Amino acid sequence: MIVEAEAYGGPIDGPWPDSAAHSFRGPTPRSAVMFGPPGRLYTYRSHGIHVCANVVCAEDGVAGAVLLRAAVIEDGAPLAAARRGPTVAPVAFARGPGNLCSALGITLQDNGIDLLDPHGPVRLELGVPLDAAEGPRVGVSTAADRPWRYWVSGRPEVSAYRRSPRAPTPGASD
């Protein structure tokens, strides 16, 4: 169950100009999936170490995606534990975008797959609407104050907020 996510937009001339998005400067080999049809998985390598996963949300041809930042592991906890290591508490199995992919076994190989395909290796199901809080996104050095991070209040699985050390003074305009 996803309990934390962040929205990312696209190029300057699109509906959601977003300098913090990989798609900001137009399609590239890495960000191509963000410009494709919705319901697909966009994965990328972060800081040379981790894998992060997004759900493409905008119509085909328009860049827009949601980064999955934290989740509750409702089933398969032993497998998640094996993937995360013996020192990690269950509440932290999928806390943070890199950890989430680690716990779920999502890799760069999964980039571009259809999350709505019932036979696919990674699938997404719509759940009940949850009451979400909103605030600035984590780790981005531009558009740092845009409140495009959403999380379920009070959930211990939600990751801690960390502003990028490279981000300008809080309150500065985009």
Added chain:
DNA sequence: GGTAAGATCAGC
């Protein structure tokens, strides 16, 4: 062809 920064995380 070189290089700096990065949608992160864990350990000190």
Added chain:
DNA sequence: CTGATCTTACCT
């Protein structure tokens, strides 16, 4: 606060 670790995108 810092190091790990490597890909991407931008610069020349």
